[in-house]
Amino acid sequence: MLGFYTMGIRENLAAVREKIFKAAARAGRNPQDIKLVAVTKTIELPEIIEAAKTGVTIFGENRVQEAKEKITEFRAQNTDLKIEWHLIGHLQKNKTKYAVGLFDLIQTIDSPGLAEEVNKQAEKAGKTQRALMQVKISEEATKHGVPEKDMMELAYRISGMNNLKLEGLMTMTPYFEDAEKARPYFERLREIRDEAEKRGFKLPELSMGMSHDFDIAVEEGATMVRVGTAIFGERG
Ligand SMILES: *Cc1c(COP(=O)(O)O)cnc(C)c1O
DSSP, rough: OOHEEEEEEEEHHHHHHHHHHHHHTTTTTGGGGGGEEEEEETOHHHHHHHHHHTTTOEEEOOOHHHHHHHHHHHHHOOOOOOOOEEEEEEGGGHHHHHHHHHHHHEEEEEEHHHHHHHHHHHHHHHHOEEEEEEEEEETTTTOEEHHHHHHHHHHHHHTTOOOOEEEEOOOOOOSSSGGGGHHHHHHHHHHHHHHHHHOOOOOEEEEOOOOOTTTHHHHHHHHHEEESSSOOOOOO
């Protein structure tokens, strides 16, 4: 496993893509339906650009301030690389204005108050902000995320907001040495999404799975996997 992480970005990406491909095949899914979000917290711009040159089109950042520096620099470089930036970390209300200016997709809407604020800032910016709702399936995994029981109510409220477009659900699972143990959480997120779709919400995206378990997430229906370490190596 360690050897795998110490190869170059290009080799790591090839291995990650192959794993996605194989997991999709096992599940009878089209691998084209799975988007790779390369997680670049603590990773510097030159490595991000290297990944973009091998065809990565989506990058995920955790913190607004860190992302702001990289995105600003990336835009200033005027490359012809077409990439998207996603916010995958918790968003504080006082940072929503920056987040709306920086991110194509905010994956971490987790309260009515935050949704309102993002909608308001998006309206000011003349933008429709694409977003996912972060759902908390387990208590121990993360302090953030909407509890399952409140998910439908929040989806309903967002459906009344003109400048916020909810495209799906995201979740963080606890870390398990045995990645198979994450499977029930991925299954549950998919079930929650299916229940919401029965009620008329359109939520095609399921963002779930990280370096050590993204293949299992793909088997369970992930349309976005968020992978950092398996591409860029262990974070220092
Ligand atoms: C860091 C992070 C990831 C990627 O984790 P790796 O184990 O390095 O792949 C995915 N999602 C979120 C929300 C993260 O914070």
